[in-house]
Amino acid sequence: MLRRAITRRGAAALAVAATAALAMSACSGSGSNGGDGEDVTITYGIWDENQQPAMEEIASAFTEEHPNVTVDIQLTPYKEYFTKLQTSVSGGSAPDVFWMNGPNFQLYASNGVLAPLDDQGIDAADYPQGLIDLYTYDGALYGAPKDFDTVALWYNKELFDAAGVAYPEAGWTWDDLKAAAAKLTDPAKGQYGIAASQYGQENFYNSIAQAGGEVIDADGTESGYGSPEALAGIELWTDLIEAGSSPTAQQMTDTNPEDFFLSGKVAMFQNGSWAAVAYADNADIADKVDVAPLAEGATGNQSVIHGIGNVANAKSEHVDVAKQFAAFASSEQAAEIQAETGTVIPAFNGTQQAWVDALPQYDLQVYIDALDTAVAYPVSKNTSAWTSIESEVLAQVWAGTVSPEEGLQQLAEQMQAALDAESE
Template sequence: MSQPTRRAAGALALSAVAALALSACSSASGTPSGESGGDVTLSYAIWDENQKPAMEDIAAAFTEEHPNVTIDIQVTPYKEYFTKLQTAASGGSAADVFWMNGPNFQLYASNGQLAPLDDTGIDAADYPQGLVDLYTYDGTLYGAPKDFDTVAVWYNKELFDAADVDYPAAGWTWEDLKDAAAKLTDAAKGQFGIAASQYGQENFYNSIAQAGGEVISADGTKTGYDSPEALAGIELWTDQIDAGSSPTAQQLTDTNPEDLFLSGKVAMFQNGSWAAIAYADNADIADKVDVAPLAAGPAGNQSVIHGVANVANANSPHLAEAKEFAAFASGEAAATIQAETGTVIPAFDGTQQAWVDALPQYDLQVYIDALETSVPYPVSKNTSAWTSIESEVLSQVWAGNVSAKDGLKDLAEKMQAALDAEQE
C-alpha cells in the first residue's frame, strides 16, 4: 500500500450522515448483470500517482485479453479521494472499479455500493487471511486484495554503533526495546532512542495485539480497550515518553516523528512497508538505516496487516466487466507487475519476492515474515465514529493529562456507545 494510506483511519471521509446518503442511492436489487456486449470503457479510480504506471500496465494486460474493454484510470489524491467517492457514490456516478481501504469498506459494503466478487473465480487461499477477512462482509467477499503492508522497526545503524548497542534482531522483546531506547538517548545532543508516536497502525495497534489484547472484536461490535492487555499495549509507548527515551507528545506534535528519525534525532521508528522505497530514495539516510522485526510482547510480535482492495461498483452499467477487471487487477499477473515496481507488496501469495529483491540493501523479508502472526487492521461498520474518539482521548493520555488507565476506561465507554449505535 502506498504511503498516503499509512494512517488510514486518520483521513476517513465518511460519517453516519454519509451512510444515510449512500443507503439512499444503493440498489440492492435490479443491479446490472451479464456481459454488456460491444465496446466497453471502464473507469478505474485510484489515489496514488506513483502507482499509475503499474496500473496502466495492468490495464493493458487486461485489454489484451479482452479487446473490447478499455480501462480509463482516474487518479485522485488520497486527501480528496474518499470525499470525492462519497459524492460520486451518492449521486450514482462512482467509477466502475475503484480502490478501497479497510476503514471505509464496511460502510460501502453494508449500503449495497459494492458488488460481491465470490463468483469471479477469486481463490481466497491466494491471499493473506487477514486481508480476506478485512474485505469480507456478512460472509461475502466484496474486495479483491491488491497489496498489503505490515509493520517493522527501522533503525539508524550509525546511532546504534556510536552507542555500542546491538542492532534489533529476530527474537528481541519489549524489554530489549526499552533497554536499547534508553541507551540510545542522549539529552545533551537532543537525541532519543525511539519515537513513541500516537500512531495506531504503526505503534499501539501492534503492541495491544502483542500484549494479547485487541482494539475491537472480530465481529466489530465490542471494544477491546477495557482490558489489561490494551493498557499494557498503550503503556509501552507512554512509558517511553515518561522515561525520556522518546520526545514528548508536544515535541512529536511540533515536528513530524518521521522527520526526527530521518534527521538522526531518533534512533528507532516503527513504520510500514511503504517506507522502504522512500528511505532508499532519501540520499541523507539511505545507507544509514535498516529494518528489523517488531519486538515481542507477552503474546508475541504481531503486526497489524492492512492493504488496498479492488472493488466493483454494484451500480456499474458494465457490472460483469467491472467485476472481472477487479479480480484481474488483484490476480497473479497484476501482482507480478506491481512487485517489479518496488512500491508496494502485492497481496497475491508467491509474488512478494520481487518486492523484497527490488531493495536488497534492506532486510525487507521481515515484512513478509510478519504475515505469519499478523492481525487485521481494526474496523467496524462506521470506523470513523470511534477513531475520532480514540484520537481525542489518547491525545490526552499521550500528553500526560490523563493516566492511561483512566483514559482507556473513558475511551472504552465512549467507543462501545458508538459501536452499539452501529447495531441499531
C-alpha cells in the same frame, strides 16, 4: 497505509452523513452491462501517484485479454479520495472499479454500493487470510486483495554504532527495546532512542496485540480497550515518552514524528512496508538504515496487517466487466507487475519475493515473515465513528493530561457506545 489526520469532532457527524448518503445511493443506478464484443470504457479509481504506472500496465494487460475494454484510471490524492468517492457514489458517478481500505469497507458494503465478487473465481487460499476476512461482509467477498502492508522496526545503524548498541534482531523483547532506546538517547544532542508516536497502525495496534489484547473483537462489535492487555500495549509508548527516550507528544505534534527519524534525531521508528521505497530514495538516510522484526511482548511480536482491496461498483453500467477487472487487478499476473516496482507488497501468495528483491540493501523479508502471526486491522461497520473518539482520548493520554488507566476506561465506554449505535 492508513496513517491519516482525522478531524476529531466532525468525524462522527460525517460518518452518519456518509451512511445516509450511501444508503440513498444504493437505491439508484441501473446496473446494466454492455453486450459481448461491445466497446466498453470503465473507470478505475486509485489514490497513489507512485502506483499509477503499475496500474496503467495492469490496465493494458487486461485490455490485451479483452480488446473491447478500455480502462480509464482516475487518480485522486488520498486526502480527497473518500470525500470525492462519497459524493460520486451519491450522485451515481462513482468509478466502475476503485480502491477500498479496511476502515471504510463495511460502510460501503453494507449499503449495497459494492458488487460481490464470489463468482469471479477468486481462490481465498491465494491471499493472506487476514485480507480475505477484511474484505468479506455477511459471508460474501466484496474486495479482491491487491496488496498488503505489515509493520517492522526501522533503525539508524550509524546512531547504534556510535552508541555501541547492538542492532535490533529477532527475539528482541519490549525490555530490550526500552533499554536500547535509553542508551541511544542523548539530551545534549537532542537525540532520542525512538519516536513513540500516537500512530495506531504503526505503533499501539501492534503492541496491544503483542500484550495479548485487541482493539476490537472479531465481530467488530465489542471494544477491547477496557482490558489490562490493552493498557499494557498503550503504556509501552507512554512509558517511553515519560522516560525521555522519545520526543514529547507536543514535539511530535509540532514536528512529524517520522521527520525526527529522517533527520537522524531518532534512532528507531516503527513503520509499514510502504516506507522501504521512500527510505531508499532518501539520500540522507538511504545507506544508514535497515529494518528488523518488531520487539516481542507477552504473546509475541504480532504486526497488524492491512491492504487495499479492488472493489466493483454495484451500480456500474458495466458491472460484469467491472467485476472481471477488479478480480484481474488482484490476480497473479497483476501482482507480478506490482512487485517489480517495489512500491507495495502484492497480496497474491508467492509473488512477494520480487518486492523483497527490488531493494536488496534492506532486510525486507521481515515484512513477509510477519504474515505468520499478523492480526487483522481493527474495523467495524462504521470505523470512523470510533476512531475519532480514539484519537481524541489518546491525545490526552499521550500528552500526560489523562492517565493511561483513566483514558482507556473513557475510551472503552465511549467506543462501545459508538459500536452499539451501529447495530441500532
